[in-house]
Amino acid sequence: MKDLLSGAGEILRRLEEEGGEAVIVGGMVRDLLCGFPPCDADIASDAPLPVLASLFPSGRILGPEGMQVFLLPFGEGHCEVFPFPRGGLRDDLARRDFTVNALALRRTGEVEGSRRALADIAARVIRFNGPGAERLAEDPLRALRLARFAAVLPGFVPDPGAIRECREARPSLERCAPERVGREIRLGLEGNSRIFLETVKACGLLDVLFPGMPSREFDFSRLCRIQEGLAREGAPLEVRAAAFFPVPGGRPSRSDDGPSRAEETLLAWKWSARSASEAAELARQRRLPLEAPDPERTAALLEARGTPFMDSLFLLSRQYCAGEHHFRRWSENRALYVSMAVRALRNDVLPSGAEIMKKFSLAPGPLIGELADAVKLRRLHPGLGSKEDAFRFLETLLRQNRNP
Numbered sequence: 001m002k003d004l005l006s007g008a009g010e011i012l013r014r015l016e017e018e019g020g021e022a023v024i025v026g027g028m029v030r031d032l033l034c035g036f037p038p039c040d041a042d043i044a045s046d047a048p049l050p051v052l053a054s055l056f057p058s059g060r061i062l063g064p065e066g067m068q069v070f071l072l073p074f075g076e077g078h079c080e081v082f083p084f085p086r087g088g089l090r091d092d093l094a095r096r097d098f099t100v101n102a103l104a105l106r107r108t109g110e111v112e113g114s115r116r117a118l119a120d121i122a123a124r125v126i127r128f129n130g131p132g133a134e135r136l137a138e139d140p141l142r143a144l145r146l147a148r149f150a151a152v153l154p155g156f157v158p159d160p161g162a163i164r165e166c167r168e169a170r171p172s173l174e175r176c177a178p179e180r181v182g183r184e185i186r187l188g189l190e191g192n193s194r195i196f197l198e199t200v201k202a203c204g205l206l207d208v209l210f211p212g213m214p215s216r217e218f219d220f221s222r223l224c225r226i227q228e229g230l231a232r233e234g235a236p237l238e239v240r241a242a243a244f245f246p247v248p249g250g251r252p253s254r255s256d257d258g259p260s261r262a263e264e265t266l267l268a269w270k271w272s273a274r275s276a277s278e279a280a281e282l283a284r285q286r287r288l289p290l291e292a293p294d295p296e297r298t299a300a301l302l303e304a305r306g307t308p309f310m311d312s313l314f315l316l317s318r319q320y321c322a323g324e325h326h327f328r329r330w331s332e333n334r335a336l337y338v339s340m341a342v343r344a345l346r347n348d349v350l351p352s353g354a355e356i357m358k359k360f361s362l363a364p365g366p367l368i369g370e371l372a373d374a375v376k377l378r379r380l381h382p383g384l385g386s387k388e389d390a391f392r393f394l395e396t397l398l399r400q401n402r403n404p
Contacts, residue, residue: 043081094129182268356394
């Protein structure tokens with residue numbers, strides 16, 4: 001905290017020496033007053049952007065015309081310098097989203113803001129800064145930020161009036177850039193996931209964000225428990241995301257609505273293609289560890305996706321265990337997978353493509369790749385003791401291919 005505060009104070013000093021006005025605003029002031037360690041600093045100033053660029057050569061101007069900010073990195077964090085609106089600091093504070101963010105700190109140590117803002121900091125209440133309908137009309141994403149702040153700020157609770165205003169306004173998140181929506185969801189899940197989900201639901205946004213979300217209270221409570229369990233286990237975000245999307249019954253297929261929707265949604269939120277693909281496949285396969293062991297399917301999935309994916313799959317599916325039957329199946333499948341993971345290290349039993357061609361007098365072509373893939377799966381289940389075992393297996397395959 002000391003380095004960040006010192007860095008922000010140095011920026012204020014430089015700007016004041018140039019004859020301007022500059023104050024720390026928003027989340028950093030809130031965190032300092034609450035005793036939380038701040039991560040980044042926001043500064044509001046009347047200095048024009050070209051002046052900022054000349055004073056701080058390591059920074060850069062970001063954003064579209066009319067909404068530009070000056071980003072200045074220092075240490076492990078960064079500082080964003082915003083131009084004051086036309087009405088100066090008073091107008092800046094009046095336009096902020098929540099009262100707990102509508103505060104400013106001068107280099108003299110003086111805190112600027114309303115009594116309501118200071119009282120809400122002390123009471124740990126998240127309340128709209130002025131009429132909620134106006135704040136939501138300016139930026140509908142503030143409804144989602146309400147849930148995110150409730151999830152990440154220790155001890156803070158949303159004001160019931162703010163939740164009611166969100167529910168009545170029914171803000172259209174379609175007006176928001178998808179990557180902004182995805183960022184708020186990521187940050188909310190990294191906090192207290194139950195609080196995040198319950199607040200999103202109370203604001204009437206659950207099905208908007210996650211189409212097909214269970215509507216029954218029992219199903220929703222179960223989802224919250226699953227998310228809490230995944231958080232305790234330190235599950236990656238793509239694993240938590242996989243639990244949000246419903247999976248149809250029966251054997252999974254690429255056309256399943258839930259997993260396909262998961263991938264489309266996460267890509268729209270600008271999550272990485274790898275995370276979106278992994279979350280979709282985890283959703284598609286999450287019943288596998290709870291069913292009767294299927295060695296061929298498990299081997300194919302392990303070969304295609306690797307051990308990190310399989311570990312995530314078992315982490316996810318364990319949260320869906322309901323009763324002794326599920327736990328027994330999970331344990332059986334876990335033991336099967338571990339055996340395969342150990343066998344996957346046995347590269348010494350795999351013949352190369354050149355060795356396969358030489359052994360069976362085969363010409364290069366697709367058949368060689370098919371045989372190599374088949375022997376890789378055979379190595380996983382039921383296993384191969386040596387390269388000679390692999391050749392015997394391939395000989396059987398070729399004989400069957402010639403005599404269908």
